[in-house]
Amino acid sequence: MPEHNRYEALGLDGIARKVMAGERLTLDEGRALFACPDVTAVGALAHLRRTALHGDRTFYVVNRHINYTNVCINGCAFCAYQREKGQDGGFELSIQDAVDLLLAAPLTPREVHIVGGCHPDLRLAFFVDLLTSVQKALPEATLKCFTAVEIAHFARLEGISTIEVLQTLKAAGLAMLPGGGAEIFAPEVRRRICPKKSDAVEWLRIHGEAHALGLATNATMLFGHLESIDDRLDHLDQLRRQQDQSLQNGGKGFTCFIPLPFQTENNAIKVERPLTGLDELRTIAVSRLMLDNIPHLKAYWVMLTVKQAQAALFFGADDLDGTVVEEKIGHMAGATSRQGLTKAQLEAMIRGLGLTPVERDARFNPIGGQA
Ligand code: V47
Numbered sequence: 001m002p003e004h005n006r007y008e009a010l011g012l013d014g015i016a017r018k019v020m021a022g023e024r025l026t027l028d029e030g031r032a033l034f035a036c037p038d039v040t041a042v043g044a045l046a047h048l049r050r051t052a053l054h055g056d057r058t059f060y061v062v063n064r065h066i067n068y069t070n071v072c073i074n075g076c077a078f079c080a081y082q083r084e085k086g087q088d089g090g091f092e093l094s095i096q097d098a099v100d101l102l103l104a105a106p107l108t109p110r111e112v113h114i115v116g117g118c119h120p121d122l123r124l125a126f127f128v129d130l131l132t133s134v135q136k137a138l139p140e141a142t143l144k145c146f147t148a149v150e151i152a153h154f155a156r157l158e159g160i161s162t163i164e165v166l167q168t169l170k171a172a173g174l175a176m177l178p179g180g181g182a183e184i185f186a187p188e189v190r191r192r193i194c195p196k197k198s199d200a201v202e203w204l205r206i207h208g209e210a211h212a213l214g215l216a217t218n219a220t221m222l223f224g225h226l227e228s229i230d231d232r233l234d235h236l237d238q239l240r241r242q243q244d245q246s247l248q249n250g251g252k253g254f255t256c257f258i259p260l261p262f263q264t265e266n267n268a269i270k271v272e273r274p275l276t277g278l279d280e281l282r283t284i285a286v287s288r289l290m291l292d293n294i295p296h297l298k299a300y301w302v303m304l305t306v307k308q309a310q311a312a313l314f315f316g317a318d319d320l321d322g323t324v325v326e327e328k329i330g331h332m333a334g335a336t337s338r339q340g341l342t343k344a345q346l347e348a349m350i351r352g353l354g355l356t357p358v359e360r361d362a363r364f365n366p367i368g369g370q371a
């Protein structure tokens with residue numbers, strides 16, 4: 001069979017057999033996929049896996065991103081969004097501001113994504129009020145709010161455990177944690193790009209705690225800055241180990257993985273060799289193949305661009321995120337995509353590729369009885 005010959009010629013036949021059997025790939029096999037001269041062969045394997053999991057179904061969500069503040073004590077080197085307290089350009093939304101923005105969204109959001117900087121003064125009571133007010137204003141929406149880094153920050157400010165923070169926020173309506181703050185787990189790189197942020201152990205522990213409390217979470221990887229290919233593979237491996245553990249313990253686990261290509265503008269990191277489009281697609285494909293226990297992979301059009309996100313749907317991705325409406329973190333760092341997409345645009349993007357759009361909620365349940 002021609003495909004078999006293709007993988008054999010590239011030395012990938014063993015990997016191809018394992019992918020078809022749904023078996024776990026080793027880190028060495030991941031290295032071979034990164035080193036393979038034919039990126040389309042790697043993409044074809046990832047597409048095979050995506051198709052085995054989801055067919056041609058391609059997910060999107062009507063959502064709204066809200067950033068409550070960009071004031072942050074961490075000052076990560078890659079971040080163009082952060083400001084010091086009192087610095088020009090810093091902002092803090094009130095609870096009413098956040099609710100007003102959500103109610104003004106063109107379509108009622110099904111998923112509300114709220115994240116912000118680690119503000120030195122905003123206390124847990126504010127976030128409890130925020131969640132309660134948002135849930136009251138949008139009773140149908142799922143609240144996917146606060147990265148593990150914010151959860152750790154709230155716990156430090158309050159002098160309580162991260163489990164207590166999660167329990168308190170869950171009681172106020174929190175249903176999911178977004179995947180931000182993971183960056184790259186390798187300690188050497190993390191020390192250079194985000195030394196003040198939670199380390200890998202803390203980030204993974206908080207996601208494990210959330211899973212055990214019945215909260216689903218997402219996971220990201222920021223790539224294309226100072227990390228090596230081995231650092232990317234280590235990151236993926238740590239995520240799949242955490243997922244094994246969370247699922248074995250009967251917890252919720254990671255729902256979706258989001259690879260975030262580094263946006264290079266207005267920040268302190270100078271990259272020697274910026275990512276090419278094919279680097280991005282290969283990383284997406286290898287992620288799909290290594291993360292055998294995380295069901296969904298998001299082509300986040302905001303950071304990838306709309307056209308590259310479309311290509312990613314044939315390199316292992318099955319989700320386009322959503323309408324978003326307004327985005328600051330990527331755009332302040334040079335993302336050239338538009339601010340939001342309409343539901344019709346998302347559907348057209350998917351149908352234009354011959355794939356089947358499925359509107360989902362935050363937990364990837366199809367909406368309105370779609371297949
Ligand atoms: O954690 C910051 C990243 C993340 C840059 O869970 C940058 O569904 C690229 O996590 N270049 C926040 N990335 C975004 C995020 C996210 C987005 C969409 C959906 C979900 C989800 C999560 O943005 C941060 C950081 O890794 N980021 N600066 C930059 N210059």
Ligand code: SF4
Nearest residue numbers: 072074075076079082
């Ligand atoms: Fe703060 Fe997040 Fe920016 Fe780091 S990435 S400086 S934690 S807002």
